[in-house]
Amino acid sequence: MKIHEYQAKAIFRDYGVPVPAGTVASSVTEACEAAAGGSFPVVVKAQVHVGGRGKAGGVKLAPDPAAVKKHATAILGMNIKGSTVRRVLIEPGIDIQTEYYVGMIVDRARRYPCLMVSAAGGVEIEEVAATTPEKIARLHIDPALGLRSFQIRRAARFLAIPKQAEKALAAILGGFYRAFMEKDCSLAEINPLVLTGAGELIACDAKINFDDNAAYRHPEYAALRDDAEAEPLEVQARHAGLSYVKLDGRIGCIVNGAGLAMATMDIVKHFGGEPANFLDIGGGAKAEQVTEALRIVTADPAVNTVLFNIFGGIVRCDRVAEGILEAMRRLDLVIPIVLRLVGTNEDKARALLAGTSLIACATMSEAARTAVELSTRGAT
Amino acid sequence: MSIIVDKNTRLLIQGITGNEGQFHGAQMIDYGTNVVGGVTPGKGGTMSLDRPVFDSVQECVDATGANASVIYVPAAFAPDAVLEAIDAGLKVIVCITEGIPTKDMITVFWAARARGAVLIGPNCPGIITPGACKVGIMPGPIHRPGRIGVVSRSGTLTYEVVNELTTHGLGQSTCIGIGGDPIIGTTFVDALARFEADSDTDAVVLIGEIGGTDEEAAAAFVRANMRTPVVAFIAGKTAPPGKRMGHAGAIISGGTGTANDKITALTAAGIPVAERPDEISDLVRDVLSSRR
Numbered sequence: 001m002k003i004h005e006y007q008a009k010a011i012f013r014d015y016g017v018p019v020p021a022g023t024v025a026s027s028v029t030e031a032c033e034a035a036a037g038g039s040f041p042v043v044v045k046a047q048v049h050v051g052g053r054g055k056a057g058g059v060k061l062a063p064d065p066a067a068v069k070k071h072a073t074a075i076l077g078m079n080i081k082g083s084t085v086r087r088v089l090i091e092p093g094i095d096i097q098t099e100y101y102v103g104m105i106v107d108r109a110r111r112y113p114c115l116m117v118s119a120a121g122g123v124e125i126e127e128v129a130a131t132t133p134e135k136i137a138r139l140h141i142d143p144a145l146g147l148r149s150f151q152i153r154r155a156a157r158f159l160a161i162p163k164q165a166e167k168a169l170a171a172i173l174g175g176f177y178r179a180f181m182e183k184d185c186s187l188a189e190i191n192p193l194v195l196t197g198a199g200e201l202i203a204c205d206a207k208i209n210f211d212d213n214a215a216y217r218h219p220e221y222a223a224l225r226d227d228a229e230a231e232p233l234e235v236q237a238r239h240a241g242l243s244y245v246k247l248d249g250r251i252g253c254i255v256n257g258a259g260l261a262m263a264t265m266d267i268v269k270h271f272g273g274e275p276a277n278f279l280d281i282g283g284g285a286k287a288e289q290v291t292e293a294l295r296i297v298t299a300d301p302a303v304n305t306v307l308f309n310i311f312g313g314i315v316r317c318d319r320v321a322e323g324i325l326e327a328m329r330r331l332d333l334v335i336p337i338v339l340r341l342v343g344t345n346e347d348k349a350r351a352l353l354a355g356t357s358l359i360a361c362a363t364m365s366e367a368a369r370t371a372v373e374l375s376t377r378g379a380t
Numbered sequence: 381m382s383i384i385v386d387k388n389t390r391l392l393i394q395g396i397t398g399n400e401g402q403f404h405g406a407q408m409i410d411y412g413t414n415v416v417g418g419v420t421p422g423k424g425g426t427m428s429l430d431r432p433v434f435d436s437v438q439e440c441v442d443a444t445g446a447n448a449s450v451i452y453v454p455a456a457f458a459p460d461a462v463l464e465a466i467d468a469g470l471k472v473i474v475c476i477t478e479g480i481p482t483k484d485m486i487t488v489f490w491a492a493r494a495r496g497a498v499l500i501g502p503n504c505p506g507i508i509t510p511g512a513c514k515v516g517i518m519p520g521p522i523h524r525p526g527r528i529g530v531v532s533r534s535g536t537l538t539y540e541v542v543n544e545l546t547t548h549g550l551g552q553s554t555c556i557g558i559g560g561d562p563i564i565g566t567t568f569v570d571a572l573a574r575f576e577a578d579s580d581t582d583a584v585v586l587i588g589e590i591g592g593t594d595e596e597a598a599a600a601f602v603r604a605n606m607r608t609p610v611v612a613f614i615a616g617k618t619a620p621p622g623k624r625m626g627h628a629g630a631i632i633s634g635g636t637g638t639a640n641d642k643i644t645a646l647t648a649a650g651i652p653v654a655e656r657p658d659e660i661s662d663l664v665r666d667v668l669s670s671r672r
Contacts, residue, residue, distance in 0.1 A: 106482050108562045108592045108629070111489050126634045143486055184481055213628055214481035216456055243626040247618070258560060258626025259534025259589050262615035266639075267656055269618045278619070280626040311536040311543075312519065343519055343539065364540065365658050 001210040002049040003224045006089045008206035015175035018202045022091035031072035034090040041093040044071040048083040049229045056080045099192035104180045112140040117155045121192035147177040168201045184214030240292040249274025250375050252297035252306040264309045273372035276303045290323025304378035307371040312343025321349035336374045340367035382509035382554045383574040389513045392446035393418040394461045396428045400452040404517050405429045411520040413513050416444040437468040448472035450515045455479035462488045466497050474515045475501035485563040499565025505535040505557035526551015529575040532587035548661035553581040560627025568598035576606045583609045590616035591630045595642035599649035609667035612646045613654045614639045
């Protein structure tokens, strides 16, 4: 789960990481009011979940109130990679002397949180990692031991931080690590961490992703979630307990299990079709969930064929069949539905579906090929 | 004859009285798994599935001689359940539970490692040695005893592939679902090392997916350490970057973890990679015949 920069900064501030005194505004008037009280220049920053805001013109320096009005007008409502800007963050301009990068992820191969620091701040870290990996220091942290002083000293040396800022860096890295762990983050970044002309360290940008699996013990996540940023059908799917990702094709895929769902998308592509989505109805899917899955998939206007691929394990095929029949009664669907059901209670499912308009296939390849044919025919 | 579980496995079920524990417990018993007891805190002294229920794993181990555990406990309690099984000295622990926070799995992983416990999962279908012992949630009847090892990050995609193997007369020595989370107890490399050491496994099918670098590590391991031939399939060629594809671990991030990276690494290590699941049995036959 992603959150906005201003929300991530509020979390960092709570953990003792200095951030600029910003105000979030959702209208031009609010933006002008936010800037009015303080000194100039200010920065007007688009608040969207996607990266690359700067390049898209979503971050502007405003030397005076008129410029704030101009930039806020331009940025609010701007479309950045499919996300509409609904809020801007107004912050005092910072006197940047040096920019550093600070980030943390869980290193899957090493099974430890990994603190990454680089003196190549302010640019995309993926690019630094790809072209000059030696410019990134990686420090693995054993959660049982915590972030130790020797590691902080190593980071400071690697960054060549001025002596007088070392104490501040220690506090920042300590708070950053605690925030990462206590908030169950899957990613946290300060890019850039700025050394100002006055010799102070301040987090000029902030990014946090949460571990979705930890949502049950973080009621505060709910208030930070911005559903307007997500694909509306993906939000509906989440509320129905379904895992759905919208893609650009025409064949709606409904599958049980994430791996099989990906393999189903791949095989559709293999036979020359384009999958419209990833959808995993999950384990123990009930009839209502299948109905909801079919409703969501067919709510995408691009979808002209539906492909069910169900390999019964936990999911019982007769339940899936009930769901499909129920959905067909409710949704009045006219597009072809290709179905492949194998596994637990397969016979019961077949009996339930006999005499309907569904196109039953025995194998995954046959089902995919049939769906691609029907979709191509439907498109012409 | 197999790896990790066999006829000598004496299984206890953590969460035996819950819905999943009841349903899959009955299925495992029906398959012939030697389920010796169960654990549900607060329900000790009762019976479930005709097996004695205990308040703690230690009591169950002491009373029944259980040597393996399978966990069907909700995500909020599952890390503690695994730690309890480790503490009781169990060396084979299979965690089916989905949705455990990554931070908790870091602690659990290192605890299992420190005590020499083989942890499979979490968020996995479990492990089965066909005809001998089923520990998990996979449909038993699709499996046949045989000489092909299967290791996979997926659930239902594994069933698809196993069904394909069985249909084509290729039985399995052991099938392991290692799970779809970022941090898992047993990796591809761990499983491959065991298959390599198993004299009754003639070839291994590896089923990977996007996210992480486990498939790349597996490719390097196969090239350096394995005589047993391996064939592979990778799911997620059409997955977009930055989106979690169901499994917490199935995400292309920062340009790494793509299906193409993995296929390239596997191919470079001499591992044939199937384009579609229904090509796998032919590839297995190819590697078996070229070996003879």
